[in-house]
Amino acid sequence: MEDNPVVILQDLSVFQKNRLVLAHVNFQVHQGEFVYLIGKTGSGKSSLLQTLFAELPADAKVAQVCGFDLKKLKKREVPFLRRKLGIIFQDYRLLEDRTVEENLLFVLKATGWKDKKAINQRIMEVVSDVDLIARLKARPHQLSGGEQQRVAIARALLNNPELILADEPTGNLDPQTSNEIMRLLLKICEKGRAVIMATHNYNLIHKFPGRVVKCEEGSIVDSDNQVD
Template sequence: MNTTVLELRDVAIYQKENLVLSEINLKVNRGEFVYLIGKTGSGKSSFMKTLYGDLPLTQGSGSIVDFDLRALKEREIPFLRRKLGIVFQDFKLLPDRTVNDNMLFVLKATGWTEKEKMDIKIEEVLGKVGMKTKGFKFPHQLSGGEQQRIAIARALLNDPELILADEPTGNLDPQTSVEVMNVLLEINKAGKTILMATHDYALLLKFPSKTLKCDGSKVFEVVQKSV
């Protein structure tokens, strides 16, 4: 089994004609928890968007969960995203549906058909984030931290090989951020690979792990002490 879930070689990332990041060489192995840090505007989001197929890779070579990013075709993007769990800063839950219906929507959109299997899967992922009793609630009835837990549960629905978390604690207070981090770390301990973009340095100090930094249009690994 391939132990590398993400590898980029001599990659440059562009937003339209603008070069955002260049000379990226990195590898993320199965089971790692990796931070991607950097100031706002340093290219973290562009980097993440390239990984889930929102920005095409036009320079260098890259593979993610066995997809070739350079050769990725539009029609393959949904299949790539099924192997990725994506967690956004602003949760992106459908406001007019309950938690359970938000989950059902994703499962149906990704090809699940059997009601019983879907119900079991939803209960399983909600259990993993400590939200088993909240399935009947609407997003607006939940706190920010609860909504982010639901968003993490949603990212787990298709047993992704890699979870991309883009500033998952960006809209949360420090205490809630720690709670959400603990959920992510539990998921990582259970064997999931996580790449998390953040500018919350307090979290890095509290939960040290392998860290990549976006700075001066480069991405490089930093030794924790110098963060």
């Protein structure tokens, strides 16, 4: 494990509409590390992820993500932070009126890519990574749930992120497809990216072991800090 943390949180409080959801959050995540974020519905998993991608404010002693200080982050700097992140949601969030290729093209153009050759090359690289080259011209409604989530993962990889944040990425998928998505995320992790994945699915944790951070009773319990 490299000692190059992509996430450093010290004494973080997470608020959702002025309601304290989590307090005294302390943990680090390193390059190439796979971290499960678990807990009941409403325990703060999604809110913690939203804090990491600057959707919610960071009230903390230290809150650093991919070299950005969340406490000092100005609104105009948020897109620069998010380029270092890949964000994957349960409901895919694809543009329904565009093909797979056009969905990916939209993100690259929105994040400042100009060179047509480089854009086409990057799209081919990410669809190859998620094994979807044959579906480039398909629209989301022509894809299965698993294929749509693969497109969402390809989209998250476009800007070579240091950190992937996945919020219940298998929540809408059957067990077999969930396993395929997990294997894909672990492969991404093996290439040196950190992955934080919020999930309810304890079967996945048993099948694909990783570090577990549990949101519980307004705080978190980190398996890394527990003595067996």
